[in-house]
Amino acid sequence: MNSVNDTISSLHRVVKANEDIKKVIRISSGVNLVALNAMLIAKRSGERSRGFAVVSSELRLFSRNLDAAMNGLGELIFSLVRDAAAMQRQRQQHSHFMAVMKTNKSVRKWAEPTLARVEARMGVVEEAIRRDWHRLRLQLNRVLQLCESGRSLSRSAKIEAVYGGDMSTTLKQVASQIEGTVDEIFSTLKLLRMQLAD
Amino acid sequence: MKKLEFIYEDGAHKWAVVARDPEKPGHLIDTNEYLVLNGSEALLADPGGMEIFSAVFSAISAEIDPYTIRHLFASHQDPDVISSLALWLDFNPELKCHLSWLWGSFVPHFGGTADTFVAIPDEGATLSLGGLALDAIPAHYLHSSGNFNLYDRKARILFSGDVGAALLPPEESSLYVENFDRHIRHSRDFHRRWMGSNKAKLSWCERVSRLDIDMLCPQHGAIYRGEDVKRFINWFADLDVGSGIRD
Numbered sequence: 001m002n003s004v005n006d007t008i009s010s011l012h013r014v015v016k017a018n019e020d021i022k023k024v025i026r027i028s029s030g031v032n033l034v035a036l037n038a039m040l041i042a043k044r045s046g047e048r049s050r051g052f053a054v055v056s057s058e059l060r061l062f063s064r065n066l067d068a069a070m071n072g073l074g075e076l077i078f079s080l081v082r083d084a085a086a087m088q089r090q091r092q093q094h095s096h097f098m099a100v101m102k103t104n105k106s107v108r109k110w111a112e113p114t115l116a117r118v119e120a121r122m123g124v125v126e127e128a129i130r131r132d133w134h135r136l137r138l139q140l141n142r143v144l145q146l147c148e149s150g151r152s153l154s155r156s157a158k159i160e161a162v163y164g165g166d167m168s169t170t171l172k173q174v175a176s177q178i179e180g181t182v183d184e185i186f187s188t189l190k191l192l193r194m195q196l197a198d
Numbered sequence: 199m200k201k202l203e204f205i206y207e208d209g210a211h212k213w214a215v216v217a218r219d220p221e222k223p224g225h226l227i228d229t230n231e232y233l234v235l236n237g238s239e240a241l242l243a244d245p246g247g248m249e250i251f252s253a254v255f256s257a258i259s260a261e262i263d264p265y266t267i268r269h270l271f272a273s274h275q276d277p278d279v280i281s282s283l284a285l286w287l288d289f290n291p292e293l294k295c296h297l298s299w300l301w302g303s304f305v306p307h308f309g310g311t312a313d314t315f316v317a318i319p320d321e322g323a324t325l326s327l328g329g330l331a332l333d334a335i336p337a338h339y340l341h342s343s344g345n346f347n348l349y350d351r352k353a354r355i356l357f358s359g360d361v362g363a364a365l366l367p368p369e370e371s372s373l374y375v376e377n378f379d380r381h382i383r384h385s386r387d388f389h390r391r392w393m394g395s396n397k398a399k400l401s402w403c404e405r406v407s408r409l410d411i412d413m414l415c416p417q418h419g420a421i422y423r424g425e426d427v428k429r430f431i432n433w434f435a436d437l438d439v440g441s442g443i444r445d
Contacts (some may be wrong), residue, residue, distance in 0.1 A: 037206040089284075092248075096285055099252030100259075114289045135257070 002014035017136070018077045020192040022069065027185050028066045030151075034181060038157065040175045051160040052171055055153055062150045066185070069143045076139055080132045083125055090122045100176040102166060123192035133196065140193050145187045154179035200250070200257040202233070203373065204411065205421065206353045210237045210411060211330060213355055215415065216257045218371055219244050227365075229278050230417055232357050233258060234350065239328035239422040241269040242286075243348055244279045251282040255289070264288060269327065271334075272297040273359030274342030284309025288352050296325055296334065300344025318346055334400065334415025335405065336383070337361055339398035347406070354412040357378045361402065362430055363388055364419030375420045378429050384419065389434065 035056055042053035097118060100111040157178055161171035199221055206213035216231040231254050233242040240262065246254050258264055270293055286293055287309050297305060299317035306315070318334045325332045325348075329383040335347040340361050348357040364384040375381045393399055407428075414422040414430060420431050 076428065084351070093288055094284055096251045097288075100256050103256040104260070107256045110259045110264050111289075118288060 002196070011081070012047060012089060014077065014080045014084050017196065018194060019075060020188055020195075021073050024146045024185050024188050024192075025070045025074070026068075027181060027188070028063065028070055029187065031066065031178070031181050031185070032060065032063040032190065034174065034178050035063050038171075038178065041170055041174055042164075045164055045171070048163060049160070049167060052157060052164060052175075055160050059150070059153050059157065062146070062153055064096060064148055066143070069134060069139070069146055072139050074134065076132060076136045077085065080136065082131065083129045083132055087122065087125045090118060090125055094118050102172075107169040137193070137196055140189060140196065144186070144189050144193065147182060147189060150182040151186060154182045200253040202257045202261045203414075204354060205323075205373075207352070211235070211352065213350070213353055213413075213415075214261070216254050217373055219250060219253050220382060221253070225336075226250065227418060230415065230419075230421075232320075232415055233262075234267070234330075234331040234332065234348075235262070236328040236329060238266055239268050240266045241271055241325070241332065242267050243271040244273050244281050245270050245286055246314050247278045248281045251285045254282070255285075259413075268292070268294065269325065271297040271299070271325070271332075271346075271348055271357075272305065273337070273347065273357070274298065274345045275301040275354070276324040276342070279327035279359075279417065280305055281308050282361050283314075287314065287345075298338075298344030298346060299343075320344075322346065326429070335409075337402050339393070340402055341392040341394060343390060349409060349411075355415060356406060356409065356411045356413070357415045359417050361389075361415050361418035361434070362419070362422060364416070365432045366419050368386075370420075372420055375422050375426050381420060382430075384432060385414075386437070386440055388418075389437055389442075390439055396399065396439055399437075399439050403431050406419060407431050426434055 011100050038056035038059065039053060042049040052072065097111050097115045101108050101115065154175065157175035161168060163173045164171040200216045202216050204212055204213050204214045212235040212236070216233070216427070219228060222228060226247065226249055229244065229246050229250065231246050234241045234243065255264065267290070270283070270286060272295060283295060283305065293312060293314065294316050295314050296316045296318055299319060302315055302317050320336060320338065322334045322336050325334060331351060333349040333351065336351050337345045337347045337359060339345065344387040345359060347359055347361065364381060365388055367437040368382050411427045412423065414427045
């Protein structure tokens, strides 16, 4: 059954996507800490950093939302791994029965119904894998939209840092750190989306 | 391609073996699969590994209706014994697999549902194949800790699993042991290494020496017939097993 799309069901491809998602999860856990740090600095700076404090608080909320969204991606990857493994097993079984089909006619007749059942199962798993990839792409788009809001927040943090008086330099450093982290997440996810679009 | 050869025939009661696969890749150990037929029912003993399924299935299907196979018997849990289980169940989900209770939750990793397995207690059991009694004879620790042979009282055939196995060179590919002394050289190291307990070995020798056996059929190597059966049991009783580690 050569119609099965090798690329779609490739466990290798799933593993690669998962590595990128794990990378983003690692980076995003840093956002929460940076945002918390920003809030504490803003609190120390007092009234002059009120704007920065508001942005920092929003960034913490963004970090929590990002965390939840990344968990959603992780669950989809789990589902893909399960289905890709099932497909690999079905393929293996298919190849064994195909080997039987290469023998004489009297033997082939016994294997044909089983082969048909295996192919039907492969069709079902293939469909599930297509659905999984589609859901993964949709979720990835949602996460990227979320990251856009994160980037806006990090830009706002940079603007608010300017009004931080004698704490301005520290606030600017923190704002740059936030911007760098969010940008890294954004570019990793964009790259992943590009890979998944192939 | 493997071929099915009948080694015993008495009307509808037959034993056949699928052995010697010249097309088998060299990195796989050669195995013998035994088919016991009684009328419209058949049992396949140690159905073999996944990689040789197509060869075994084709060899059997060329001679008999494979749907007559209602039972699989796994002497133990090894991959060369039963890793083809999922493929056999793909073909016929109703198949029953008889094996030691010890492996009841391990072998399902190869496939099957809770309904697939029939657990054999440590003391053994008698299976019925269309009314023909087949005795699961304990052979624990030889080499697996949950291990059974299968004895057909009527045919006087003992399927002995790994006991009696030989790793034969290609030039000695006879289905039967023709020269015991020459053959047993290919068994010695295998038994010294794979069989771990002298106590279990003596217990097995004592148990099977009470049986009337015309053919002792191992999962690897050649079949012992007639006097060679007794010769093998005596040879095995004297062998110091659990001693095969090379220094």
